[in-house]
Structure formats: C-alpha cells, structure tokens
Amino acid sequence: MAKMLMKGNEAIAEAAVRAGCRYFFGYPITPQNQIPEYMSKRMPQVGGTFLQAESEVSAINMVYGAAGSGARVMTSSSGPGISLKQEGISYIVGAELPCVIVNIMRGGPGLGSIQPAQSDYYQATRGGGHGDYRIPVLAPSSVPEAVELTIKAFDIADEYRTPVIVLGDGMIGQMMEPVDLPDELTRQLPAKPWAAGGRGAKPDADGADEGRRAIINSLYIDPQVLENHNIKLQGKYSRIAAEQLLFGSEMVEDADIVIVAYGTVARIVRSAIRLARAEGIKAGMIRPITLWPFPEAPIADAAKTARVFLTVEMSAGQMVDDVRLALNGARPSHFYGRTGGMVPAVRDVLDQIRRLAGAGQSPAIKEVLV
Amino acid sequence: MRVFEKTKALTDMPLTYCPGCTHGIIHRLVAEAIDELGVREKTIGIAPVGCAVFAYDFFNMDMMQAAHGRAPAVATGAKRVHPDSVVFTYQGDGDLASIGAAEIMHAAARGERITTIFVNNAIYGMTGGQMAPTTLVGQVTTTSPYGRDEELCGKPIRMSEMLAQLPGAAYIARVSVHDVRHVLEAKKAIRKAFETQIAGEGFAMVEVLSTCPTNWGMTPIESLKWVESDMIPYYPLGVKKGA
Amino acid sequence: METQVLFAGFGGQGVLLMGQLLCKAAMHEDLEVSWMPSYGPEMRGGEANCGVVVADEPIGSPLVTEPDVAVLMNRPSLDKFESTVAPGGALLYNSSLIDRAPKREDIRVVAVPCNEIASELGNARVANMVMLGAYNALTKQRPGGAGSGAVPNWMALRPISLESLVYALRATLGKEKERLIPINQKAMEAGARCV
Missing domain, CATH: 3.40.50.970 (Thiamin diphosphate (ThDP)-binding fold, Pyr/PP domains)
Known part of the structure; x- marks a missing residue:
C-alpha cells in the first residue's frame, strides 16, 4: 500500500x-x-x-x-x-x-x-x-x-x-x-478469562461457580496479602524489564561523545551528530525507545569506550538521572535542555557537542559533572 | 415448608457492616431483585469506596471495585463493552453526592443504561463519621462538632430531585428501609430500577435512606426512628421520575 | 541532502496546505518528507506556518528554524521570518499583500503578486497555488548567473515536477472537488512565470 x-x-x-x-x-x-x-x-x-x-x-x-x-x-x-x-x-x-x-x-x-x-x-x-x-x-x-x-x-x-x-x-x-499503516490485525486477541461480564452464563449449582466470578479489584486490606500482591507486581516488572527493552544506537561504536536523547529530541540530536561528524567529531547517540524499562546496560556498555555523555531533553533534566544511574560514575555526564515549550535547535546541540569535543564555549542551562 | 432461602446473588461471606446498619437489608433487596429478574449471570456490580467497599465480596456475581466516586464512570466502561449485561453501582452519599458528583450527573445525563443504588445515611461511615453533603443542618458529626452550620457549608443536597431534572434519567425514586412497609416499597423500587435498565429506557437510581447507628451515636431502634422523624421530612420519599 | 522550506501567512491563506502538497508531491517522487505546523490557541485569523523538510535520506530534525526557502504570504510573516532564512537561501513573498520589499541581500528574493494573479484567473482562493507554482519554478533553476560558488540547498535537491504537485492536489481534493484541479493548475503555472 x-x-x-x-x-x-x-x-x-x-x-x-x-x-x-x-x-x-x-x-x-x-x-x-x-x-x-x-x-x-x-x-x-x-x-x-x-x-x-x-x-x-x-x-x-x-x-x-x-x-x-x-x-x-x-x-x-x-x-x-x-x-x-x-x-x-x-x-x-x-x-x-x-x-x-x-x-x-x-x-x-x-x-x-x-x-x-x-x-x-x-x-x-x-x-x-x-x-x-x-x-x-x-x-x-x-x-x-x-x-x-x-x-x-x-x-x-x-x-x-x-x-x-x-x-x-x-x-x-x-x-x-x-x-505505512499495517493491515488491521487479524490474529486472535489474547483471551481474558479474568474479565467481567464477557462469559455469558456460568455454572450455577449450589455456589459451584464461587471463585469463578470475576473480581476486578485493587483493595487488599490485609497487609500481608497486599505485600504478596506487590511482590507479584514487582515480579511482573522484572519480566517486562528483561523482555521489553527497546533502544536505538547510532554511531556509538567509535564515538567519543555519546548523546542520550529520546522522542523528537533524538531527531534534532541526529541532525546535530551528522554535522558534528562532518566536522570530524566522533559523536554517537543512544536513543531509549522504552523509557521504562530504561536501557541502562547499553549505556554502561557504551561507557567502556566513549569518553563523555551528554543528555539532551526538553526538560530541566529528568532522564539524565537515569543516565547517571546507568553510568554509575564511570564517565562524566552532561546535560543540555530547554523547557516550557522551547525546542532545542540543531545548532544549539551542535554547540554543546563541540564544547565537549574541546572547541568553543556555550553555556548549558544546567550542567552536572558526575 | 420453606421458611427462608438465601438469595443466590449473595455469597456466604458474613456481612461486615455494623450492628443495626441497614446496608444488609439493602444488599438483600438488590440481590433479590437480581435473582427474581434472572440476570445474575450477566450482571456486573460496581462497588464504591465507603462502607460498601467490600461489596465485591458479598454480591455473588462479576464485580469491580471503583475509585472513590468513580463507580458511574467504571459502570459506563463496562456497560459499553457489554451492552447486554446488567450493570449496577452501589454507592454511599460521600461517594455519590460529594467526590463523585460529576460522575453520577453525567452518567444520568447520558442516559447511561445502568442502575445506581444510592445509600444515603447522611454521614461518612467508614472513615469515622465525618460530615457528608447529605448531613442534615444541625447534625453533629466528627467534622461538624457543633452541628452542620448552614452559613458555613450550606444545606444538604437532594440528589434524587436534582438528577430527576436530567432528561437521561428514566427512573429516580427515594425509598427508606426503616420499617417493613417501607422495605417492601424499597424492594419494588429497586426491582423497577433494574427493569428500567433491562428495558433500555435510560439511567435509573434508587436513593435508599439508611442508618448509621455507630456514627450517629444512637441505638439501632433510635436510628430507625431518626430516619422517620428527621431524614424523611428533608428527603421526601417517592418516585421522582418515571412510572 | 535536504531542503528546508517554511510556509507562513495568515490562518486561512492555505499555507498549511501548500506545505502538505509539497510533501505529498515529494513522496510521490520517493523522497523523504516531514511537515511540522506551528500550533497556537487561535483558531482563525492568527498566524499560521509550517516547516517542510524534503530529503533524499532519512530526515533528522523536522524543525525548520533556518529555512533554505521561506514562502511568505503576509507582512507579519515577512517581518518575523526574513531574518531566519539561511544565508544563500531564497525568499518568496506575496507582493499583493506585503507592502515592503525584503531587506536581505545575501539571499535570492522573488516577488509574487499572488492575490492579483489569482483574481485575474477568476478565483481569489488560489493565491496559495500561485505561490506554490512560483516556489516550484524556483527549485528548478540551476546555479549560474546571480549566484556564485556553492550550490544553495534549495537547488541541490532535485526539483519536483509540476505533475507530482498536480497528483498531490488530486489526492488532496478528492473526487468531490476534482473540478477545481484545472484552475489550481493554471494558478501554479501562472505563479511559475513570476520566477
């Protein structure tokens, strides 16, 4: 199509x-x-x-x-x-x-x-x-x-x-x-036997259906039961973290400077990296696609070869916390952000990259050296 | 000879309500109506936040527990997915008339095909007897220790009269369960509210005046009398909308 | 290689549509495109603009902050965006509604009397198509003459054919408004003659 x-x-x-x-x-x-x-x-x-x-x-x-x-x-x-x-x-x-x-x-x-x-x-x-x-x-x-x-x-x-x-x-x-829109899904959607109201008549003999009825609920008044529920949820999150991580990696292998950016900002960073590479600056990008789970391991891996990290966001610095956790002090972590609906320009990001590459000076609104 | 039979629509779980509270009667009336109409297996009940928060343990059918005041929105989601099912909310006065005022108004305005059982005991029960939007002027509660002050917080809301104004509301009635005659009338109204939904006529609500001996600081008998002497004069019984 | 184009004017002048038509025509020629509108609280009569990036490689930033070409339909747009045009770029302006000439001397400037031409064609609403035709003609010009040295970005990318723009128009108008295609095509051709 x-x-x-x-x-x-x-x-x-x-x-x-x-x-x-x-x-x-x-x-x-x-x-x-x-x-x-x-x-x-x-x-x-x-x-x-x-x-x-x-x-x-x-x-x-x-x-x-x-x-x-x-x-x-x-x-x-x-x-x-x-x-x-x-x-x-x-x-x-x-x-x-x-x-x-x-x-x-x-x-x-x-x-x-x-x-x-x-x-x-x-x-x-x-x-x-x-x-x-x-x-x-x-x-x-x-x-x-x-x-x-x-x-x-x-x-x-x-x-x-x-x-x-x-x-x-x-x-x-x-x-x-x-x-390119995919065709309408034709595969069978997952069954939801736990859901309410969808099953029609159920067995009705002397309470034989007790326990089979759907109860959609978030109340667990007994602390031990609620803790068990929380443990179950955390187990689920561990599985999601292990199974659903998504990230993009662009020109990271030989990068001296690795920029971490997500969403539309990653597009701006991509343009800046192209310009930086044209100037001979080895810049690359790790782009988290799942923000949770966060690509901690890929960032830690990149820290083995890259010298310095720069996080770019349209915020006063939020994802940069996760980058710092992933780096765990292994490499310096810098931040450049715009807020309030201001969008970082390619040129501004390029300036930051140049600065980290040792050329030019341009103040970041917030800069943190780990 | 069959003297008494437990309704199928209630589980064997012992009710956790305080002695003398009329929630138990109202649960029973709702369950009987559902059983008599033969719709238990296609009914989805929505429990509120408040004394009836555990209603999902007591009603023997598919149940959802909703956030405080949001039962009509949850019911809307369920009913739209399963339009042939019977969906009811069971809400108290804090839940329905205070924090959930917007949700009930708009569910009624949309003519949502759901049935709401609104238990009005003029006080927040579960949290320990605070003032509700339905608390009577002069009534003492833990947050109106000098009696509800009309100057400070206005007069109590008559939800049934208010909702009856909305075109989407097909059946609205206020009943009481303080004596046998009124219990029988309440039963009829609750059944009618479910029939209204099943006939697809629109939103239906029964406001049931209920007691809270614990937080009112009365004996169960005194409570029943107080419903008659103090609540009914401000909250007149009867059908406010529909046949 | 990519070209960044800014279309700007009053809401209702069809500037967003011009950008979309350029995108659809470029897509028809297998180029990469992005279209990014300004969006504000005004519904009508406010300023409207959109940035279009056309490229022969995956597009990085979809934001157009230094357009290679600015297509400006009213005076406020000229005042606001003249200074943003990339050095060596181009600026087309609607001389029917803009009562001053652009001041930049380091860019190519083209005056297009969009509304006058549209009125002469008998349909005041095709002023934007006159301008789109002029833009298209500009991109077809090759280096030489006035310019010196480097090829500006707006010339470097291969130009899009008028046929593709008509294709885009047809796809946008749909069956119901197909009868409007000839007048719109005429408008584009008339605009092209201004360059």
Whole structure:
C-alpha cells in the first residue's frame, strides 16, 4: 500500500484501531485533540465506541471499566489531563488491567503551554500515581514509529496486564510524516478469562461457580496479602524489564561523545551528530525507545569506550538521572535542555557537542559533572 | 415448608457492616431483585469506596471495585463493552453526592443504561463519621462538632430531585428501609430500577435512606426512628421520575 | 541532502496546505518528507506556518528554524521570518499583500503578486497555488548567473515536477472537488512565470 502523509496524532489513533482497540474514552486538551476527534469518527465505523467523558478523571475510570470488561481500550491526553488521570491509573495498575494511555506532552508545570515538552518523564517512568509501580513507557521519535509502538503498546498491555504509556510530545502529535499503516490485525486477541461480564452464563449449582466470578479489584486490606500482591507486581516488572527493552544506537561504536536523547529530541540530536561528524567529531547517540524499562546496560556498555555523555531533553533534566544511574560514575555526564515549550535547535546541540569535543564555549542551562 | 432461602446473588461471606446498619437489608433487596429478574449471570456490580467497599465480596456475581466516586464512570466502561449485561453501582452519599458528583450527573445525563443504588445515611461511615453533603443542618458529626452550620457549608443536597431534572434519567425514586412497609416499597423500587435498565429506557437510581447507628451515636431502634422523624421530612420519599 | 522550506501567512491563506502538497508531491517522487505546523490557541485569523523538510535520506530534525526557502504570504510573516532564512537561501513573498520589499541581500528574493494573479484567473482562493507554482519554478533553476560558488540547498535537491504537485492536489481534493484541479493548475503555472 502507498504511504500516507499522516499527522502523528491521527496515525496513533488509526494504529490503535488496527491493533483492535474498539473503545476510546477521552477529554479535549491541546495538543492531542486529533486523537479523540479521529476516534469519534472512526470508532462507529468499526463497531466500536467513542465517548467524550465529562472529565479526565471519568475518562480513565471508563477505561478501567472497559478494560475490566475485557476490551482493548485507550485514552489520550496531555500533561494536565494525565495528572488528573493518575488516580485511575494507579487503580488500573492495582487491579492489573491492560490499557493504553497516550500522553502528548506539553510545557508545564500547571497549565504551562501547549508547545512540545518532555517534562512528564518522571511522572511517566516512576509510576505517576500513588503506590509502588512502574508502567512501560514507549517513546516514538517519528510518526511511523508512533504507529509501530502504539500497536506494540496494546500487545504489551495484554501480555502483562498492565497499562502502557505512549509518550510523545506536541511535535510528534502535530507533525506529518509518511506512514505505512499495517493491515488491521487479524490474529486472535489474547483471551481474558479474568474479565467481567464477557462469559455469558456460568455454572450455577449450589455456589459451584464461587471463585469463578470475576473480581476486578485493587483493595487488599490485609497487609500481608497486599505485600504478596506487590511482590507479584514487582515480579511482573522484572519480566517486562528483561523482555521489553527497546533502544536505538547510532554511531556509538567509535564515538567519543555519546548523546542520550529520546522522542523528537533524538531527531534534532541526529541532525546535530551528522554535522558534528562532518566536522570530524566522533559523536554517537543512544536513543531509549522504552523509557521504562530504561536501557541502562547499553549505556554502561557504551561507557567502556566513549569518553563523555551528554543528555539532551526538553526538560530541566529528568532522564539524565537515569543516565547517571546507568553510568554509575564511570564517565562524566552532561546535560543540555530547554523547557516550557522551547525546542532545542540543531545548532544549539551542535554547540554543546563541540564544547565537549574541546572547541568553543556555550553555556548549558544546567550542567552536572558526575 | 420453606421458611427462608438465601438469595443466590449473595455469597456466604458474613456481612461486615455494623450492628443495626441497614446496608444488609439493602444488599438483600438488590440481590433479590437480581435473582427474581434472572440476570445474575450477566450482571456486573460496581462497588464504591465507603462502607460498601467490600461489596465485591458479598454480591455473588462479576464485580469491580471503583475509585472513590468513580463507580458511574467504571459502570459506563463496562456497560459499553457489554451492552447486554446488567450493570449496577452501589454507592454511599460521600461517594455519590460529594467526590463523585460529576460522575453520577453525567452518567444520568447520558442516559447511561445502568442502575445506581444510592445509600444515603447522611454521614461518612467508614472513615469515622465525618460530615457528608447529605448531613442534615444541625447534625453533629466528627467534622461538624457543633452541628452542620448552614452559613458555613450550606444545606444538604437532594440528589434524587436534582438528577430527576436530567432528561437521561428514566427512573429516580427515594425509598427508606426503616420499617417493613417501607422495605417492601424499597424492594419494588429497586426491582423497577433494574427493569428500567433491562428495558433500555435510560439511567435509573434508587436513593435508599439508611442508618448509621455507630456514627450517629444512637441505638439501632433510635436510628430507625431518626430516619422517620428527621431524614424523611428533608428527603421526601417517592418516585421522582418515571412510572 | 535536504531542503528546508517554511510556509507562513495568515490562518486561512492555505499555507498549511501548500506545505502538505509539497510533501505529498515529494513522496510521490520517493523522497523523504516531514511537515511540522506551528500550533497556537487561535483558531482563525492568527498566524499560521509550517516547516517542510524534503530529503533524499532519512530526515533528522523536522524543525525548520533556518529555512533554505521561506514562502511568505503576509507582512507579519515577512517581518518575523526574513531574518531566519539561511544565508544563500531564497525568499518568496506575496507582493499583493506585503507592502515592503525584503531587506536581505545575501539571499535570492522573488516577488509574487499572488492575490492579483489569482483574481485575474477568476478565483481569489488560489493565491496559495500561485505561490506554490512560483516556489516550484524556483527549485528548478540551476546555479549560474546571480549566484556564485556553492550550490544553495534549495537547488541541490532535485526539483519536483509540476505533475507530482498536480497528483498531490488530486489526492488532496478528492473526487468531490476534482473540478477545481484545472484552475489550481493554471494558478501554479501562472505563479511559475513570476520566477
């Protein structure tokens, strides 16, 4: 099929449809509005349901209800809305329900701006709501990759019974790129024998079905039982970390300077690296595609040969903490970031690279030497 | 001779409610209605946060436990996935009338085909007797130690009358379970609320005036009398919307 | 090799569409493209712009901060973006609506009276297509003459054919509006003659 020129937001929505998502609950917020708008048009065409909820809080709880009923379901929002959803996300984690949550990040804190940012990294990768948990976070750096990762998000969600976050920013949501959409999924979706309401009549003889009914719940009032539940969740996270890590590595083998960047910023870094290489500076990039699990080992491996690391983010420095943990002091770790919806320019990143290569001076807004 | 039979729609789990609390009666009425309509195997119940938080242990059917106030949103998600199922929420006054006011309003406004059992005992029970949006003026609670002050926090909300205004609400009734006659009427209303959903007519809610002897600081008998003498005058019984 | 193009004007002037048509035409010729709009709180009448990158290799940054070519449809856009054009780049401006000449001397400047030409063609709404035609014609010019030395980026990438732009137009308008293709094509051809 010929490639189509699609906006990131619409491509994510269509990818979800093709992944078998038939329920979408959302609330308007810029810069992700094309996702609910697209779903409102598309869901009725495929026999699904789009519902604009009265609030972000309701939307995520509708997701809870639909996920608990066995459906492939998605919601999307941007920073302020994702903050409101945190309560529901924590319950979804506790009740071990699969769903996909898209965050098209904008500048914060507070109402912030509607321009692109990456300042929800901590919120996404550390759980976000109350309780001990992690959520797999997939961060596309192009529209075609957003399609691929949205589909993957549904599979990871079902496989591990966990919410999965697709973390983009205003740029990826608003930009258009050619995409090759895969055909609608024809394979059988995973069975969900634990789900409510989907099984029709059940045996009814003298309580013989007791224990077979579905209970979707995150309440474990006995501390020992809750600890056991937490141990189970942590075991699941260990499996996800071992099985679902994704990252990109570009020109790292001979690199003197390794830049760590994700999402759209990785695109800017890629351009800067090309220019740096043209100047004879050996720069390379490690691009986390899953932000959790984080590619700690690949960064540690790169530290065996690279001299210095630079993390570039549209934040005041969040992912750089994970880079430092991965480096564990082995190499110096520098940071360059823009905030509030300002996007680092290729030239600015190039200046930082040059500076680390020992030429030119340009102050970073925040710089940390480990 | 069969004197008494346990409803299939309740499990064997002993109820954890305080002595004299009428939650047990209301559970029984809901379970009987579900059994009589023969829909237990396609019913999904949504438990709230509050005294009925463990309702998933007591109702013998598929159950989901929702975040505080969010039961109508969770019910919406479930009902949209399984439109042929019977979905009900069981919520208290703090859950429904306070933190979940938006969710219940919009579920009703959408005409969501769900049934809500709204247990109004004019107080937060589980957390230890704090003031609820339904607490009567002058009523003493742990957060209104001088009695609910109208100047400070207004008058209690009449949820049934409010929700009855919404076009999406098909059946709204307020009932009480403080004596046998009223229990029988409550049973009829609860059954009607499920029938309304099954007929696809829209949102249905039964507000049940209930007791909280523990937090009211009364004996069970005094509590039942207080429902009649103090609650019913402010919360008039009857069908507010629908047949 | 890549070319970065900025299209800017008022919302409603069709600047976002110009960028999308360029992308679709370039895709039709198997080039890599990205399209990145500015997005603001205004719905109508505000400023609109989009940056397009066309390349023969995978695109790095989709952001256009130093365009090789700026295509400017109104005065505020000229005021805002003239200074951002890469040295040796080009600037096309809508001389029907812009009452001052660009000041840059290190770039190629082309005046295109888009609205006047569109009105002469009998459809004021094709002003953007006049400009797109002019842009396309510019990219077809090869080095020599005014320029000296290095080939500017906007010339280095092989130009896109007018046929591909018409193809893109057809794909965008769809069956319902197919009757609008001749007037739009005429507009592009008229614009091309301005360069």
